[in-house]
Amino acid sequence: MTENKTMPQMMTIRQIAATGILPEHALRVLVKSGKIPHLTVGKKVLINYNTVLHMLEGLSCEG
Secondary structure (H helix, E strand, O other), X not given: OOOOXXXXXXXXXXHHHHOOOOOHHHHHHHHHOOOOOEEXXXXXXXXXXXXXXXXXXXXXXXX
């Protein structure tokens, strides 16, 4: 049996902000409020990039 799972792409807040999907400040606020799952390793915060993309896909832009 083979599972089709890929390793999570863990990135720092700055690395995700550099992709342009969300500003660094917004990511820090989401982490601090507990709205984004993350790991803290020492002083570094690591976030699964694919999780962030999935969360943003769920948002709707209704005007």
